[in-house]
Amino acid sequence: MMNQKIQIDGQLRFLLNPINNSRLIRQSSSLSFKSIVFPPNLIHKQFNLTCSSATLTSNNISVDVDRVSSCSEEVRNSTLICAPLMGETVDEMLSLMNKAKTSGADVVEIRLDYINNFDPYRDLEVLINMCPLPTLFTYRPKWEGGQYEGDENTRLHALQLAMELGADYIDVELQVAHEFISSICEKKPEKFKVIVSSHNYNNTPSIEDLGILVAKIEATGADIVKIATTALDISDVARMFQIMTHSQVPIIGLVMTEKGLMSRILCAKFGGYLTFGTIEAGKVSAPGQPTVDDLLNLYNFRQIGRDTKILGLIGNPVSHSKAAFMFNKAFKKVGFNGVYLPLLVDNVEKFLKAYAFTPDFAGCSCTIPHKEEALRLCDEVDPVAKSIGAVNTIIPSDGKLTGYNTDYAGAISAIEIGLGGAQNTSNGTGSPLAGKLFVVVGAGGAGKALAYGAKIKGARVVIANRTYSRAKELADMVGGDAISLAELDMYHPEDGMILANTTSMGMQPKINETPIAKNALKGYALVFDAVYTPKMTRLLLDAEEAGCTVVTGLDMFILQAYEQYERFTGLPAPKELLWEIMSGY
DSSP, X not given: OOOEEEEOOHHHHHHHSTTTOHHHHOOOSOOOOSEEEEOHHHHHHHHOEEEEEEEEESSOEEEEEEEEOOGGGSOOOSOEEEEEEOOSSHHHHHHHHHHHHHHTOSEEEEEGGGSTTOOHHHHHHHHHHTOSSOEEEEOOBGGGTSSBOSOHHHHHHHHHHHHHHTOSEEEEEHHHHHHHHHHHTTTOOTTXXXXXXXXXXXXXXXXXXXXXXXXXXXXXXOSEEEEEEEOSSTTHHHHHHHHHHHOSSOEXXXXXXXXXXXXXXXXXXXXXXXXXXXXXXXXXXXXXXXXXXXXXXXXXXGGOOTTOEEEEEEESSOTTOOHHHHHHHHHHHHTOOEEEEEEEOSOHHHHHHHHTTSTTEEEEEEOTTOHHHHHHHOSEEOHHHHHHTOOSEEEEETTEEEEEOOHHHHXXXXXXXHTTOOSOOXXXXXXXXXXXXXXXXXXXXXXXXXXXXXXXXXXXXXEEESSHHHHHHHHHHHTOEEEEGGGGGGOOSSSSEEEEEOSSTTOTTOTTOOSSOGGGGGGEEEEEESOOSSSSOHHHHHHHHTTOEEEOHHHHHHHHHHHHHHHHHSSOOOHXXXXXXXXXX
């Protein structure tokens, strides 16, 4: 087939330019060149293009292409998605099996301990023969976190019968595994697999103790090792990743609770045999399980592999954030091999120590309540972020952490657009904010960013905060005034003011909260709310009724993400794509 010659777009040109990606090209500091030829395997790895040649000249990039791989042709990892089924009847189990197949699961875990009046001789053959997916049978006893409270011989006999009737896998607990596996060894079908599991609902042991546990499970004759522990801190997951990386046998390593969510997604990167995903949100067999739909469509689970870059949002809470939705959709569309995760972090220092300099950690966004603490922990801080006193973006490079703040530019741009745009915003003159009274609610990281941005644009800044001393501290920093939050309802020195809420008031689930009474909004020309879940907060709904122009936190969210995207990926932000992705929200 004759090769088709195509011109690569600006994103590819940006990445292949030595100015922007010296690591990729290994080009010297001298930029005087006629052309650089790139090896085909490099182009294939970075852009999923199969090509015979790729050449960069000082003016252009051209590639002789055999074909351009579509998304359907992407390499898929081998980690399975298993949907746990907890139906109370056989009929309900059969219905759930079909839902699991439709959802995209690879395997179903049939939890026999949930079936009322379970009869192995009557029910197992139906469950196996009628299932459209490979089956994993689990009959979990109460002493290992399950529902079964009966005789052990009866329970283990049911698992053996499942094997004999054609199950693909059974799960048996470490405590009884050695004797059980010895009893079935002569009857075990060739392709049948025994998963030997250990569940720790209290904590995640040390690496040494996890290694000993793996060895104990291996010694039982297990085909697959399964270890589930509990995350007391998100840094606990790092120990599980180390165990999985060095395991010489097939392993399922999962860390329970929301702080362990990353283990259930990144197991595909670290060689996990399978992960669990529920059919419906909230109906979990263990704490912290995502849905199959989220695994596939939110986190692009099939495409996660050994070289996938890790990014995420650190904060508390983080489950409300739409950042993973936006970034992961964009990554998939442009072909960037990365995954963005919500990372529930209590202690920023512990998190950064555990993950910041691990291979493929490409950076993180930072939200409430960690923006100020994160700045302290960075080795280098962008001058703007230093002036603000908070960072919302952390990038590791050459053994150092650099902090940036993209909040202020995103929020101020959104507000200026809401006011009709700015003719000259480079130095504040020409900004529609110039001379305006700009009231910032909140004195945390986002409050500092808005106050700094408003000052730069020539606004007169007032800080309102629940704790007056913090309001006064920030006001002094930007040359403004301070009031307590309790005074806000009565504060009306002039008309045409700007109000910017930077607190979490009104965020899901507390959607009826608002920092100011509706009748106090009449003095404001524009009201901005940094909260974007929900998009129209109680504050914005009240402001709209009061006749104010409203600017949503979603506008700020997208605008501030431009710079984050570029720092995370080394690619120019696909601005139109980001707006398109979030247009349905």
